Amino acid sequence: MTGYNHLPRVPLGIYPTPFYKLEQISAQYGRDIYIKRDDLCGVALGGNKVRKLEYLLAKAKADGCDTVFTTGGAQSNHAMLTAACASRLGMKTILLLKDRGVTGHLGNLVLDEIYGAQVRMIDTDDYQDIYREMDRLGAELAAQGHKCCPIPVGGSTALGAIGYVHCVEELAAQVPEGVTIDHIVSATGSGGTTAGLLLGAKRYLPDAKVTGIGVDDDPFEEIVPRLAAGAAELLGWDLSRRDGDFEMVYHVGPGYAIPNPEDTPYIRELARTEGILLDPVYTGKAWAGMLRLLKEGHFPGDGPLAFVHTGGAAALFAMDLPEASK
Numbered sequence: 001m002t003g004y005n006h007l008p009r010v011p012l013g014i015y016p017t018p019f020y021k022l023e024q025i026s027a028q029y030g031r032d033i034y035i036k037r038d039d040l041c042g043v044a045l046g047g048n049k050v051r052k053l054e055y056l057l058a059k060a061k062a063d064g065c066d067t068v069f070t071t072g073g074a075q076s077n078h079a080m081l082t083a084a085c086a087s088r089l090g091m092k093t094i095l096l097l098k099d100r101g102v103t104g105h106l107g108n109l110v111l112d113e114i115y116g117a118q119v120r121m122i123d124t125d126d127y128q129d130i131y132r133e134m135d136r137l138g139a140e141l142a143a144q145g146h147k148c149c150p151i152p153v154g155g156s157t158a159l160g161a162i163g164y165v166h167c168v169e170e171l172a173a174q175v176p177e178g179v180t181i182d183h184i185v186s187a188t189g190s191g192g193t194t195a196g197l198l199l200g201a202k203r204y205l206p207d208a209k210v211t212g213i214g215v216d217d218d219p220f221e222e223i224v225p226r227l228a229a230g231a232a233e234l235l236g237w238d239l240s241r242r243d244g245d246f247e248m249v250y251h252v253g254p255g256y257a258i259p260n261p262e263d264t265p266y267i268r269e270l271a272r273t274e275g276i277l278l279d280p281v282y283t284g285k286a287w288a289g290m291l292r293l294l295k296e297g298h299f300p301g302d303g304p305l306a307f308v309h310t311g312g313a314a315a316l317f318a319m320d321l322p323e324a325s326k
């Protein structure tokens, strides 16, 4: 990998993560489907946030911060992985989590505690309230001599997105000789991963189209290109995009972070054929969304799809899978 040397990056994951063809699933669906196992990146239960944090926490360290704030829902994978990575780097983590969803001491909330984070639940539906509270707390801690680094929800900044530019560079080197990936597909929850995939594909896999499967209702058609443009600017790259190089498809089901009964058979199928776990909030929705689109003939051509597995397994220890209606 070239590395983007003018931007500080701290190694946190174990890379490259595996990339391989899902033989049984490919035979079942009549199309070659590859998987990039970022769930196996070597920190906690893995996940996409680690690549972003390699840039975000390197900057926090370079800026002399001793405390990191971030936010998310009660079961946020990003919050948990921030705690895991910041602790390793000797920084304290304060998580200001929305008091919504599964708030019992389960799943990621257990891991937050193991990784030594201080968790504060905030009763709001609006992240702006949480950012105001981060500012207030940051000022309070600054008066005591601390320096705090606030990281927005999902770590989805232009800098964080560069982690997924790296991912595509890594993946491009793993594509078997003679194979051309047609589509890269992944879950979109705050946009940074898809933005990095888009910018990375433009440079390292120019024939591949990027499809984000939205697991919440935010306007990712605008958010993703904006983050990708910001990341391109940081790298000094040109992001002139071709028509049709990126699309968003939404597969939210009953709501963000609410498991969709229709996804359950797809989650079970991947576990039982390939041994791979998906979570019902992000990867399960993205995977089921992708296969449903495939069945509908949505992915033109006959070239392979590459699904980026972004982690999230801790949710399986916080919520059950609902049964699909017969």
Ligand SMILES: Cc1ncc(COP(=O)(O)O)c(C=O)c1O
Binding pocket: 047, 048, 076, 077, 078, 154, 156, 187, 188, 189, 190, 191, 192, 193, 194, 282, 283, 310, 311, 312, 313
């Ligand atoms: C397991 C998992 N997959 C995918 C995503 C979505 O990534 P992004 O927020 O970069 O869109 C998240 C985000 O929270 C996640 O936790």
